[in-house]
């Protein structure tokens with residue numbers, strides 16, 4: 001016969017723009033896509049069609065909007081904790097909630113101050129960055145919520161201070177060693193915390209700063225080394241970050257073969273290739289991690 005092994009359900013792709021008005025003019029925003037899935041005593045609806053315990057996904061969606069309006073939060077991690085608490089407190093047969101948020105990152109547009117050459121950030125006009133801030137909050141009845149934050153789609157490139165030498169060579173190797181290459185990547189990362197007492201927005205900024213600082217300020221011997229140093233730096237800058245997972249494609253930009261045209265290669269023109277790319281991944285845990 002057929003056994004229901006596991007189940008969860010809820011609403012996905014709920015789009016929300018929440019405006020917090022510091023004043024009439026000065027606004028702070030959260031623009032995000034939200035997914036909330038419930039676990040609990042829901043087997044009857046699957047096994048017999050008895051829906052009496054089913055909180056409709058439509059209600060889940062409404063709840064996201066209602067709590068987004070009613071509650072004050074400084075980060076989507078906090079909103080995820082609020083969502084988990086709500087469903088666990090209000091439906092005794094809900095045992096767990098997973099809230100996944102994908103936040104579009106907006107920056108204030110710079111505007112000219114009077115007739116000067118200086119600019120300042122505008123109060124309520126924004127431009128969108130490409131990267132996405134994401135978080136997953138897993139709440140289980142009777143336990144502390146588990147928060148995982150992350151970043152997707154952060155494109156960075158450096159045009160020198162990157163090399164790759166000393167690697168294994170065999171009869172299949174054609175790659176030339178280099179001390180100077182273009183290094184471009186798309187950072188995808190997530191990290192866990194060792195505490196619930198976290199300023200999640202600051203942690204996100206510190207993570208990004210670690211990525212930028214290591215990338216820009218350190219000669220890269222390999223994508224692998226850079227990946228490790230980024231995670232290590234994030235743990236140094238943010239003591240609550242316990243473990244980091246990073247995925248760094250090596251988006252190659254090869255030199256053009258000018259020799260075929262009997263022309264000098266001045267090392268200033270490159271051919272970025274979309275595919276294939278190298279793909280380097282790693283998980284780095286704080287030494288003596290608490291969790």
Ligand SMILES: O=c1[nH]c(=O)c2[nH]c(=O)[nH]c2[nH]1
Pocket residue numbers: 164175221222223224250278
């Ligand atoms: O930083 C690098 N790591 C590799 O593992 C690798 N492999 C490769 O062909 N180029 C590179 N670059």
